[in-house]
Amino acid sequence: MAELPEIELFKEKLQRIILHKKLGKLRQLNAKGEQSAEAGGLGEDALLGKEITDIQRYGTQIFWELDRREILALQLGGELAMELERGFPVAGDEGRAGLEIAINANLRLRLQGAQLGTRLRLLNEDSDVDFLTRLGPDPILVPKPGLESLRESLARRRSALRNVLLDDGFVTGIGPIWADEILFQARLRPDRLVPTLDEDDRQRLCEQIRQVLERALRSQAKIPLLPRTFLTRHREDGHCPACGGALEQISVGGRMAVFCPSCQL
Numbered sequence: 001m002a003e004l005p006e007i008e009l010f011k012e013k014l015q016r017i018i019l020h021k022k023l024g025k026l027r028q029l030n031a032k033g034e035q036s037a038e039a040g041g042l043g044e045d046a047l048l049g050k051e052i053t054d055i056q057r058y059g060t061q062i063f064w065e066l067d068r069r070e071i072l073a074l075q076l077g078g079e080l081a082m083e084l085e086r087g088f089p090v091a092g093d094e095g096r097a098g099l100e101i102a103i104n105a106n107l108r109l110r111l112q113g114a115q116l117g118t119r120l121r122l123l124n125e126d127s128d129v130d131f132l133t134r135l136g137p138d139p140i141l142v143p144k145p146g147l148e149s150l151r152e153s154l155a156r157r158r159s160a161l162r163n164v165l166l167d168d169g170f171v172t173g174i175g176p177i178w179a180d181e182i183l184f185q186a187r188l189r190p191d192r193l194v195p196t197l198d199e200d201d202r203q204r205l206c207e208q209i210r211q212v213l214e215r216a217l218r219s220q221a222k223i224p225l226l227p228r229t230f231l232t233r234h235r236e237d238g239h240c241p242a243c244g245g246a247l248e249q250i251s252v253g254g255r256m257a258v259f260c261p262s263c264q265l
Ligand SMILES: [Zn+2]
Pocket: 240, 241, 242, 243, 244, 245, 260, 261, 262, 263, 264
């Protein structure tokens, strides 16, 4: 599962390791290790020899600037495993399906998950970037005064809080785990409807979006390093870290959310 804190940490790792390196072959392999359809309409040699001149992130998208001219956009959210592997392919590697981009002679970015071909786009100045203009603010990049516009945008919504948090048009990049955590820290139920919130509730929720993600980043998004007061640490044992009561699951918009029925109103 790749959500925003994990993707931010992965971007920082890429910045440390692959900046100014050159790209090699692009391969999309099926389960037999054979080249399958072209990824994002790009052939095997489409990226060959291009230098990564900058790396940025917005929401779940990571952008590699290539030769200061083009942008390779990688969409990393949802059910996806992403790894930066060193060394040459070893025996047994060939059986693994996935998308691979060779970097210099001895590194490979490997993505595994569904619909990999649609996760890659090569953009130049003439490209259609509609998919980016539809995204809401990035909650890690948004400056603190930006909270006000987030609060106003929230006040215009009508649906359940958890669905709003998962909506890329409200804030981009929040997935189910961190949406549950934000709602727990804000003491609001996942199925609570936005119009029932007062101004304090809206303020608290918007503040927690940023605070929870910042805390997750400081903990390297590793569950044992999170504060004990975080719900995420207790999804397995099922006990609320605030009141000790049993956590419950509820379906909101067809997706299961975890919450504490005593602490979240
Ligand atoms: Zn509780």
